[in-house]
Amino acid sequence: MSGHIGWADLILVMEKKHVRRLRERFGDMLHDKRIVCLNIPDDYQFMDAELxxxxISSVSEHIELPIDIS
Structure with missing residues (x-):
């Protein structure tokens, strides 16, 4: 995981508790990283269509997605 943080300019998480966990585990590595909390409850099943x-909607506000979402 720390290797991914090393090259990331932007880190997107679903909930505030995920931001806290990142800071607890990788605090020093995050000083120049932009962390965005999408405020999506982490109570969906894996690959849930609604999730x-x-x-897609939330992430596309922060980065250009290479998929057709129409």
Whole structure:
């Protein structure tokens, strides 16, 4: 995981508790990283269709997605 943080300019998380966990575990590595909390409850099943729609919508506000979401 720390290797991914090393090259990331932007880190997106679903909940505030995920931001806290990142800071606890990788605090020193995050000083120049932009962390965005999407405020999506982490109570969906893996690959849930509704979650995927929410993620596409939320993430596309921060980065250009290489998929057709129409």
């Amino acid at each position: 995927i729609e929410i993620l």
